[in-house]
Amino acid sequence: xxxxxxxxxxxxESTAVVQLKDQYxxxxxxxxxxxxxKKYFATINPxxxxxxxxxAWATEADVDLAxxxxxxxxxxxxxxxxxxxxxxxxxxxxRLMQExxxxxxxxxxxxxxxxxxxxRDIDIPLACNHFFYYAGWADKLQEAFAGxxxxxxxxxxxxxxxxxxxxxLAWKIAPALACGNTVVxxxxxxxxxxxxxxxxxxxxxxxxxxxxxxxxxxGDTGAALVVHPDxxxxxxxxxxxxxxxxxxxxxxxxxxxxxxLGGKSANIILxxxxxxQAVEGVINAIFYNQGHVCCAGSRxxxxxxxxxxxxxxxxxxxxxxxxxNPLDKNTDIGAINSKKQLETIEKYISLGREEGAExxxxxxxxxxxxxxxLPTLFTDVAQSxxxxxxxxxxxxLAIQTFRTIDEVLQKxxxxxxxxxxxxxxxxxxxxxxxxxxxxxxVVWANTYNKFDPASPFGGYKESGFGREGGVHGLSxxxxxxx
Amino acid sequence: xxxxxxxxLYIGGQFTRTESGRSYQIQSASGxxxxxxxxxxxxxxxxxxxxxxxxxxxxxxxxxxxxSQIIYRIAEMLETRKGQFIEELVxxxxxxxxxxxxxxxSIDRCIYYAGWADKYQALSSSVNPVSSPHxxxxxxxxxxxxxxxxxxxxxxxxxxxxILPLIVGGNSVVVIxxxxxxxxxxxxxxxxATSDVPGGVVNILTGEVAEMLPTLAxxxxxxxxxxxxxxxxxxxxxxxxxxxxxxxxxxxxxxxFDSKNQGLHFITDFQEIKTTWHPIxxxxxxxxxx
Numbered sequence: 001x002x003x004x005x006x007x008x009x010x011x012x013e014s015t016a017v018v019q020l021k022d023q024y025x026x027x028x029x030x031x032x033x034x035x036x037x038k039k040y041f042a043t044i045n046p047x048x049x050x051x052x053x054x055x056a057w058a059t060e061a062d063v064d065l066a067x068x069x070x071x072x073x074x075x076x077x078x079x080x081x082x083x084x085x086x087x088x089x090x091x092x093x094x095r096l097m098q099e100x101x102x103x104x105x106x107x108x109x110x111x112x113x114x115x116x117x118x119x120r121d122i123d124i125p126l127a128c129n130h131f132f133y134y135a136g137w138a139d140k141l142q143e144a145f146a147g148x149x150x151x152x153x154x155x156x157x158x159x160x161x162x163x164x165x166x167x168x169l170a171w172k173i174a175p176a177l178a179c180g181n182t183v184v185x186x187x188x189x190x191x192x193x194x195x196x197x198x199x200x201x202x203x204x205x206x207x208x209x210x211x212x213x214x215x216x217x218x219g220d221t222g223a224a225l226v227v228h229p230d231x232x233x234x235x236x237x238x239x240x241x242x243x244x245x246x247x248x249x250x251x252x253x254x255x256x257x258x259x260x261l262g263g264k265s266a267n268i269i270l271x272x273x274x275x276x277q278a279v280e281g282v283i284n285a286i287f288y289n290q291g292h293v294c295c296a297g298s299r300x301x302x303x304x305x306x307x308x309x310x311x312x313x314x315x316x317x318x319x320x321x322x323x324x325n326p327l328d329k330n331t332d333i334g335a336i337n338s339k340k341q342l343e344t345i346e347k348y349i350s351l352g353r354e355e356g357a358e359x360x361x362x363x364x365x366x367x368x369x370x371x372x373x374l375p376t377l378f379t380d381v382a383q384s385x386x387x388x389x390x391x392x393x394x395x396x397l398a399i400q401t402f403r404t405i406d407e408v409l410q411k412x413x414x415x416x417x418x419x420x421x422x423x424x425x426x427x428x429x430x431x432x433x434x435x436x437x438x439x440x441x442v443v444w445a446n447t448y449n450k451f452d453p454a455s456p457f458g459g460y461k462e463s464g465f466g467r468e469g470g471v472h473g474l475s476x477x478x479x480x481x482x
Numbered sequence: 483x484x485x486x487x488x489x490x491l492y493i494g495g496q497f498t499r500t501e502s503g504r505s506y507q508i509q510s511a512s513g514x515x516x517x518x519x520x521x522x523x524x525x526x527x528x529x530x531x532x533x534x535x536x537x538x539x540x541x542x543x544x545x546x547x548x549x550s551q552i553i554y555r556i557a558e559m560l561e562t563r564k565g566q567f568i569e570e571l572v573x574x575x576x577x578x579x580x581x582x583x584x585x586x587x588s589i590d591r592c593i594y595y596a597g598w599a600d601k602y603q604a605l606s607s608s609v610n611p612v613s614s615p616h617x618x619x620x621x622x623x624x625x626x627x628x629x630x631x632x633x634x635x636x637x638x639x640x641x642x643x644x645i646l647p648l649i650v651g652g653n654s655v656v657v658i659x660x661x662x663x664x665x666x667x668x669x670x671x672x673x674x675a676t677s678d679v680p681g682g683v684v685n686i687l688t689g690e691v692a693e694m695l696p697t698l699a700x701x702x703x704x705x706x707x708x709x710x711x712x713x714x715x716x717x718x719x720x721x722x723x724x725x726x727x728x729x730x731x732x733x734x735x736x737x738x739f740d741s742k743n744q745g746l747h748f749i750t751d752f753q754e755i756k757t758t759w760h761p762i763x764x765x766x767x768x769x770x771x772x
Contacts, residue, residue, distance in 0.1 A: 129613070148747065244725050251721040252714075259728070416727065435758050436623075445760045452612035456620050456757050461705070462728045470610050472620060472755050482745040 008322065011329040013116045017103045023054045024192070026062055026216065027199035029069035030209025036061040041218070043192060046113035047326050047335040047370040055192050058215040063184070063224040066213040070155040070182040071230055073210030078182050079152060083139035090135030090177060092205045097128040100201065104194055108166055109326045111193040113335030113371070114289050116327050126451055127170035130469075133453035134174035137474060141179060144471050151479040152180030153256055154232035157225040160195070161237045162188035162337050163292040163393075169195050171457075171468045172235050173212060179477035181233065184213045186225055188238075190338050192216040223249075231255060235476065237294070240391075240417075240462050258466025258476045260294065260458060262391040263419030265440065266412035267297030267448065270405070271305045273424035277446065279313045282397070285422055285448040287321065287375050290333055291395040292341070294463070295420035297448055299388055300399045301408045307401045311379055314399075318362040318375050325367065333395055336371040345373050345394030352378045352387040357398070383411055391417070405434065413439045418460030422448045441467070489519040489664060491526055491688065492671035494533030495681015500689070501525050508664055511575025519664045522689035524697040527656065530685040531701050534627045534654040537682025542624050542652030550599035553650060555677040557592035560585070563673060567638060570665040574637055587739060588642045594744055595646040602651065602749045609772055615762045617772050622753035624652035625730060626705035629698040631691055631720075633710040636738060637663035641670060643738040644708055647748035649683055655708075656698060657686045664688040692716055699723035706730040706752055 023040060025032040039057040044050060058066070078086070097104065101124045108119040141150055156176045160168040165187055176183050187195035199214045215221060219242070226234055226249050236246050237260040250257050267285050269278045285297025302310045326334030336342040353359055357378040366372040373395055381388050381398040388398040402408040412421060421440040423431055435443040441459045444450060451457065456472035458464060466476045489508070490497040502523035510516045520526075541549075560567070564585050571581035607621040628648050633640025637660055648655050659667030671686045687694060691712055699707060699720035706729050709717055721731050732751050736743040762770045 148745070240728070244728065247725045247728065248722060252718055261728075431760065435756075441754065441756055443756065443758045445758060447616065447759055447761050450612075450614060450616060450759050452610065452614065452618065454610040455612050455618050455759070456608075456610070456755050458755070460754050460756075464728070465730050467755050470620060470757075471608055480747055482742050482747070 008330045010325070012325070013106060013109070013327045013329060015106055015110065015327070018106050018110065020053050024056060024196050024216065026056045026058050026066070027196065027214040028062070028066045029213065030203065033065070035059065041189065043111060043190065045110050046337055047367070049369055052111060052193070055216045058217040058221045060224045062215055063221065063228060066184045066215050067155055067157075067228050067230050069210035070184050070213055073208055074154055074182040077208045078211050079180055083141060083180070086177060086180065087135045087138035089205060089207050090131050090138060090174060093201060093207070094128050094131035094135060096201045096205055097124070097131060100197070101125070101128065104166060104197060106327070107193050107197055109334070112162060112165060112191045113326050113337050115331040115334040117329055117331070118289060123164055123167045126453070127166045130167070130170035130453040131174045134178040138178040141474065141478065144474055145478070145480060149481045153477060153479055154181060155230060156181045156183050156233040156235060156477065157228065157231040158183060158185040158235045159222045159225065159238065160185065160187050162191040163289060163294070165191035166194040166198065168237050169198060175468070175473050176235070176477050177211065179474060181477055182211045184215060184225060184231070186215050186217060186222050189216070189218045226250070233257070233477065236260070243464060256476070256479070258468070259464035260466070260468060261462065261464040263294045263296070263417045263459065263463050264299055264389065264391050264415050265295050265297050265417070265420040265422070266299045266301055266415070266438070267422035268301045268408055268412060268424065268434065269303060269306070269310060270425040270430065271303040272426045274426060275306060275310060275313065278424040279310060279317055281422065281424060281446070281448045282314060283317055283321070286397045287333055287395050288449050290336055290373070292337060292393055293449065295442060295449070297420070297422050298392060298397060299412070300397055301402050301411060302399065304401045304403050311399065314377060315360055318360070318377065321362065321375050323364055323366060323372060323374065333375060336373050336394065339371055341393065342371040342373060345392055345396060348387055348390070348392045348394070348396060349376055352381070352385070352396070352398070355382070355385045355387065357381045357385060357387065383414065389415065405430070409434065409437055416462040419463035420444065486515070487517050489517055489668040489688065491520045491522055492668065492675070492684070492686040493526065493530045494536070494685065495675065497671070501529070506689070508662065510573050516573050517665060519668070519688040522687040522694055524694065526687055527694050527697040528701070530656040530687060531627060531698070531703055533682040534656050534685055535703055537680055538624070538626055538654040541649070541654055541680055541683045546600035546603065549650065549652070550596050552678045553592060553596035553599055553646065556673060556679065557589050557596060559673045559677045560589050560592060563669070566669060567666060570669060571637060574663050574665065584636070584639050584739070588638050591639070591642050591744055592646060595650045598746070598749060599650045602746055605746060606750050606753065610757070611772070615764055615771060617760045617762055618757065620755050620757040622651070622750060623756050625752050625754055626653060627703060628653045628655045628706045628708055628752055629701065629704045630655050630657045630708040631695060631710055631712055632657055632659055632667070633738065634660050634691070634712060636660070637666040638670065639738045640710060641667055643744065644710065644734065645684060648708065648752050649679070651749045651753055653752055654683045655685065656704070657684065658691055658694050658698065659686055659688050661688070661690060695720050696723055699729070700726060702727050704729060707732070708752070709733050711735040
């Protein structure tokens with residue numbers, strides 16, 4: 001197959017819709033408050049390393065203020081509202097987010113480096129829809145738990161990751177508020193801007209002060225929130241290592257905990273699959289959002305009889321992947337979120353070479369500034385290889401082959417993680433046979449990386465516990481007794 | 483002369499002595515020796531986890547209706563041995579009416595959970611109306627192997643109330659029984675052994691919680707813990723050990739005589755939710771969907 005030369009005219013999304021402030025404060029009790037320690041940190045655009053703004057770095061004293069505000073709002077306002085009234089606020093927030101969708105999308109791409117076509121068509125619409133979806137649950141909670149007693153929990157401390165900043169905020173805040181809780185949320189330090197914009201939306205929606213508090217900062221800010229004695233619930237999305245620290249920190253407290261952690265999801269192509277569709281699915285599974293996806297299909301298992309064909313098609317497809325400026329509407333793979341993450345990915349790429357796997361990267365010019373990584377395939381990967389075992393969180397695919405279904409099932413399940421899995425086959429009975437035996441919280445059959453507010457998401461094993469989305473996502477924010 | 487019964491461990495469907503060769507005395511309320519029980523060891527725990535893992539998949543693969551019948555069978559077997567359990571409870575210091583009531587409640591609880599085996603799935607699953615053309619559904623699946631410390635205050639009702647919702651849901655369990663009242667636990671194992679519950683689905687060990695629990699809580703092939711009220715430091719250490727492989731921990735401190743403390747969520751506490759997606763072909767211009 002010949003190499004195609006892709007020289008697309010740049011088609012840049014305008015940033016005029018975004019007005020950045022020079023400095024962002026903490027959003028506590030409905031107001032912007034300077035951090036007690038008067039410390040700020042810079043947030044940059046990973047696509048060109050330019051400085052975007054300075055952001056308040058909350059310390060323990062600020063966390064305490066935010067929790068107090070949330071407690072006060074819970075006791076005196078939010079828990080006294082009917083579900084129907086809570087729902088109205090959420091509907092209103094959803095609508096305001098929809099109206100500001102383009103601004104949010106550009107902001108997300110500027111701050112996080114994800115392609116504009118993804119933030120515009122996936123992240124932001126899904127985030128809006130999540131609020132719209134849970135808004136409707138607020139006055140129907142008892143129906144979801146027939147025969148059981150339900151109560152709100154109180155103050156929820158929530159910590160979100162940098163890969164889907166606003167979407168993960170929506171996954172956390174929408175069900176928490178619908179279930180009658182108030183919130184203190186800490187966004188990831190590299191992607192705070194959409195959360196701060198969301199705080200403005202809360203103000204604009206007239207949400208009572210203290211119901212949502214946004215405190216920005218690094219891991220120490222999150223840690224202070226986790227150990228705060230007046231927090232009733234912790235919801236965390238992030239790495240398994242940090243998730244374990246949080247689980248440990250919550251022992252001996254009454255804090256309800258849900259964890260959405262790492263993954264090393266297996267994507268399985270059987271010999272009877274529609275190969276072209278499967279190849280497209282593999283590309284989406286691993287290169288979507290630069291591979292910064294906890295459920296990325298980062299382990300590919302191809303049945304031996306079709307492996308040569310699949311690998312050849314993947315290599316060909318890689319040549320037409322457009323890596324570059326995330327604001328360009330043509331871009332498929334944008335910027336890696338941070339220098340630190342780029343270093344991690346590069347470490348794994350050299351590790352893959354050292355471990356003896358064969359590497360393939362397309363010839364492609366990367367921008368001279370900013371953090372970028374070529375889409376990378378590794379073939380001849382051993383099951384024991386670290387690139388097949390550990391989460392890389394980047395556009396790096398480890399490809400292995402298999403002969404029998406029993407074999408691939410064993411290999412796929414042989415991981416401490418269990419977030420997602422993919423199955424590609426034309427045989428319905430085989431889909432159900434495999435999907436019911438794969439130890440993973442989400443199984444995509446003949447598709448991958450699909451998300452919806454109505455669809456519960458969450459892991460088995462060391463990928464975490466609890467579900468976000470759908471009716472099952474309500475349990476995470478309620479005390480349920482008989 | 484009375485024959486003192488030796489109460490053995492129940493591992494993988496076999497009544498075995500502890501590999502450690504140790505035993506301890508179980509005493510009646512008045513301090514009289516009534517039986518010898520095995521003082522289970524760490525190695526016994528590891529053997530039990532292995533047996534539980536081996537049994538779990540095929541137990542979960544049985545039809546839900548079949549699991550229901552097997553659990554109903556437990557109630558039948560318990561009924562035929564009612565006298566033995568009442569006698570044991572009386573020996574342990576319960577009044578006769580209290581013993582009768584506990585055994586009757588235990589039988590009732592078995593029947594209650596037997597009925598759930600083919601029903602909790604329908605109530606805790608969903609078909610989700612996603613916006614894209616996909617068939618999307620969520621179903622509960624057993625967590626796998628569950629480590630358990632049973633209620634240390636009751637001899638029978640707590641044990642049954644804690645074990646049944648887990649096996650109803652297709653899990654297998656490794657149980658550390660009530661240390662001082664272990665009689666009923668091992669007699670219950672005899673009930674299980676004659677109830678068509680496959681060996682390894684329920685494994686029951688007697689001995690010191692402090693000795694065995696750390697191994698169970700830290701075992702990397704155990705998926706979750708069900709802990710009744712035990713000493714704070716033991717519970718805390720167990721939960722800390724559980725973090726290594728992110729075990730789900732449920733702590734219970736309930737009055738199991740109260741029928742309020744039976745219910746669907748005791749089953750779903752040990753279920754994972756799996757969501758499956760599949761595209762729907764759009765045929766003849768029609769918008770198909772679920």
